[in-house]
Amino acid sequence: MKILIVDDDIELTKAVVSSVSSFGHDVQSTNDPREGLKLIREQDQDMVILDLSMPEFSGIDIVKDLAKDGKIKEKKIVVMTASAVHEDELKNLVDLGVHSVLRKPVDIDVMLDKIDEIGSS
């Protein structure tokens, strides 16, 4: 599977890339949300893992941007969130076309299950 992970935490992305790619997936990552949006728009991925809380340009902004022209419908976007994001906001994101929500702190087993789930669909 071709997976893109967008998160401002370098160490976290490195760990996720290292772990997930060891299971044979093609994992690409970026710590810059704007570059992330560009990659999502310009490239094809089977799955995007998107951190919601990033400074300046958040995952929510990316989702909203993708929803504007319906691009989001082509993507399987899984958002990662800490408790700071309100439930209503999450529900709103799902309505906009987000595939599902992963809770932070990231549990790699849960993430791998999610990857398998999307891969087999």
Added chain:
Amino acid sequence: MIGISTQIISIFLLVTAIFVIFATFSITTGQDFIQQSVGQSSLLLAQDMARFIEFGVSNNINDLIDFSKTDIVQKTLLESNQEFENLSDIQDYIDQQDDAWVSTPYETITPFMQSLISNELAEDLKKNFVEKINPRTGHSAFAELFLTNEYGANVAQSGKTTDYRQDDEDWWQEAKANGISIGKTEYDESAKTDIISIGIKITDEDGNFAGVLKAGLSVRSIIREAEIFTQYEETTQVNIITEEGHLIYSTKAFRFNENISDHSFFEKLQSGQQGGFFVDEGEFKKELVAYSRPSNLQVMGEQDWIFVIKHEIGEVGILSGMLTLRDRMIINSLIIVGVAIVGGIIFSRSISHPIKKLTYLAKEIGKENFDVKVNLKGRGEIAQLVKNMQEMGIALKNAKKDKDEFIAMISHELKTPLTPIKIYATTLKKPKAFGELNQKQIEAVDGIHFNALRLERLIEDLLDVQRLETGRMMFLKEKFSVNEVLDEAVKDYQIMSQEKNIQISSKIDGKIILYSDKKRIDQVLDNLARNSIDFVPKNTGTIQIFAEKNNDNVLFTVKDNGQGISKEAQKKLFAKFYQADTSVTRRHGGTGLGLAICKGIVEGLGGEIWLESEEGKGTNVYFTIPNSGLQ
């Protein structure tokens, strides 16, 4: 504890009371002292009176004796006695003449009596004594005088006499026998004054008995003389009273011979003492009475006079100033007491009022109500203190906010690197990921993973405490099965309980559905169960988790047979960072926050948490979750 107001007012009153008592004592003592000194000076006055009167009487007697030695007296008596010696029957002659004497003082004077009033010696008597006015007193000292020859017949007289013959009188015989006779004070009708009769034996040049001189000494004139020599105030009442209670003299209006023996003070005069003083509490007035008896009995013996000096205590006299002072003192004391009470109340209010505000302020700040405002006017030290305290509250609030934010920030930052650690460890444990690990490597990775989880839990606890303290703990309510919660809890601790070889079980009657925050209830049970696991003994430990419907609540119980908690420790157990046994920290790595978080969560969900424990037997922790949403 006694309030500050009460204390201050009490002190005011105490000081006032001491002042009043002291003042009263001073006045009483002063009064006594003045009474004593007035008494003493009155006594001296009475003694002086007595002495001056004795002196006056003596002086006049000496004058009479001197007069008796004059030529005219001697010559007249010598002639009369010689004339009588020539008589055939002296006694018969005297009797005859006496019968012809008109005795009644108011009757016309017979020519015979007239010859005795107007002879040369009689003129001398009048001139030298009766008509001799003392310029000091304005009186003459003598009311009447007459002379008898050695046979008792009148020879010369200053005025009328009742008898011609005098040898039958006691005083005449006494004067003849003793040289002098001093009679009792009597009112003399003819002289219209009270007199002391004095008889003096007259002797010739050879010392033979020649006759008797009788003189009526005016009491009034002697007293007047004595009065001049003894100075006393207008308020001083001078009295001369006989032992029988007859008033001889008084500076107060009096009737002669008035009997005052029924007066209250008179009884006390009869002590037989030579002199003294006392306070006489009469029906209408209080008097200080000093008295003295005559000391020269040779002169005054017959008179049985008591010299009495009286001072009214009260309206008039020396003591009146003292009494006025006392009355003013009482009024002043009452005013002072009033002022002290009012002043005490005002003063204590001014102190206790701000202190009460301070107490309130301190209490509120203690309760972390840092924004509490207190209105206190004024610029005194206490107002400044209140102001400073409010500023301190604000500073504390900021400090607490800074601390909360700092802890929240630091906790979050600490958590961030934990996620990659956990990801690496989890991935490492999967053989398919980075390849097979040997046994040692697996144990190492397990260790890393376990401790990462442990650290994460500590940080979570810290964050929870912060959330509870700042009121930012979010509760997400959902409908869930309590049965499942208990089953999961037991399942979660199966591995840990197997390691320690202890029994962990749950029990629930029927199905209970609750609408509350499942995750948080899990967390509470998790905390309690972990505590129990830590404290139950190996091999024999048992932990039971119960849930039951109880009125409007669901009652959860976590029961263990651990070492129990002392009564002392139970009180503090729900406080932050408290551990009953600090050695446990090292063994189990707890933060001491667990029970504080449990309490915060349970109370946040509207329930209660408490425990029952007995040392050595075990602990039951109970908590309720309200089933307002129970379906």
